[in-house]
Amino acid sequence: MAFSATLTPAVANAAISWNFGDPAAGGTNMATGLDVNHAYATAGTYYRHW
Numbered sequence: 520m521a522f523s524a525t526l527t528p529a530v531a532n533a534a535i536s537w538n539f540g541d542p543a544a545g546g547t548n549m550a551t552g553l554d555v556n557h558a559y560a561t562a563g564t565y566y567r568h569w
Contacts, residue, residue, distance in 0.1 A: 521556050522554070522555050523553060535552060537550045541557070
C-alpha cells in the first residue's frame, strides 16, 4: 500500500516518520520519507493515528 504526505507550507529539511502499527512486520513497520510503501504482515483493520 502506498502512503504519501505533504507539508504546507513546505519545511526545508523536514523529516517524516511513519509507524504503520503493524508490529508483526518487524523492521518494516517503520519508514521515513514523504512517499513510502508498506505491505501489512497480516490481514486486518488498521487505523491511522495523528
